[in-house]
Amino acid sequence: MTNDSLLAVSHLTKHYPQFTLQDVSFTIAPGTIMGMIGVNGAGKSTTLKSIAGLVNPTSGTIQLAGAENLAVMLGETVYYPEKKLAAITKTTRQFYSQWDEDQYRYYLRFFNLDDQKKVKELSTGMQIKYQLAVTMSHHASMLILDEPTSGIDPVSRDAIRQVFRHYVADGRHSILFSTHITTDLAAIADTITYIHAGTVLYSAAKADFIDHFRREFSLGVDAPLNFDDIMIKIERKDSDDSAIPA
Template sequence: MENILEIKGLNKAYDGFALKDVTFSLPKGYIMGFVGENGSGKTTTIRSILNMANIDSGKISVFGLDSITDTIAIKEKLGVVFDSLYLADHLNAKQIEKQLKPFYKDWDSKEFADRLKSFGLPDNKRVGEFSKGMKMKLMITIALSHKADFMILDEPTSGLDPVARDELLDILAEYIEDENRSVLFSTHITSDVERIADYVTILHDGQVWFTGTKDELSEKYVILRGAEEDISSALREKCIGFHNYRNGFDALLSTEYLDEVSDELVTEKANIDEILVYVAKEDRYERHNENDKV
């Protein structure tokens, strides 16, 4: 299976935060949900892919090309949708096309006009007056008009109403019907990832906590519940984000330890949102223990 994106050993340090040995890949023809809590490093990773951040070490390749030395060739075939419009607010769609067209050798004006029409976007209205959903559709229109084979979306559904979010997911599903295309989809709305993604990468504190297919993630973890006296100390040590309360406890548990779960305890399937919550709980628990030792 050929990868459209490969990241190996990516490191990038800022004051107070660092990406640490980030490694994952995305095959052609698939959508990857890129998730993690605020500050986990998703945007820094995307900026590194786009050569907007100078990485400290590691290697990023897109279409088999080096993200640094081949950045111009990569951006010819790469579409980017941010959570806010990166175009001049005072211009209309016609003027924006006139500005962008010279930068792309494969720009298709008919595709641009057809997409504007199908998305219900006026070509003579200032884009600063567009709704958030309209701005998102305009950025997708631009990507499709220069024949992008890889689309990166950084929090595109943030602030969108449910109808606009649903439209976006339908657009992405249609986009990857061409098996040479892929999507990296960063979002906080994990229900969108559950619905549309084939692969999931979870970042936590600048590191890859999980990367693989959505089905693998679903099969790898369960939520464990029960009375605290019914869980052994050995199994408790293997739990992630253990939380006890007056009537019992809950925690995330790898399915490799299911044979250690007693009949008194209950397991439930964990969704992506729940997994992120337990990972964050574990981090807070570890910090608390470290502070107690000081």
């Protein structure tokens, strides 16, 4: 890994009986946000869990600067419904040597969270925002997030995007997040990595990513093309429309 990368994934492979993540490689520079896309079952979660140390790869390497302070949010965390957020945080912060109480309080205010409320009193969206507040409050150099805006209303999603941009603005932090909400990619991602059937189909800066697929689809340089269009064209090109009943 060079000094230009916070994360370098090289030839990551994981074999399962019914699926193989094969030869996945990409790098993330400091101060950037990478969005990872692909359909369900393509290998996004396996990739993120491998980086987080929750899956043991069959082969390949994962090099992470500041690995001792990685922050991970993979799916919905299950909390005791009767517990107050303040009690959960009191326990959680003990695990982080760089816990920043002022930063945590800032995120509570920004997300309009009351830590005296019990978990059962929060909507799904508010629980996700609480998870993010905790995740971003111990100065992790790299955030690994699996669909962090899923189930969030548009106003809250815009607020989360703003927080993400602020988090990487100092040039020392980076974010890798998977998503099916392609408007998030357009709004905040600097680079895009497309996982297709267990492999990296393409990984590049956002503008280069779009230009690449314009060429792949034989479109003009000014032809409109968004991430939904790209996914649909890629994932449906091998489908058999003749099998669909008339």
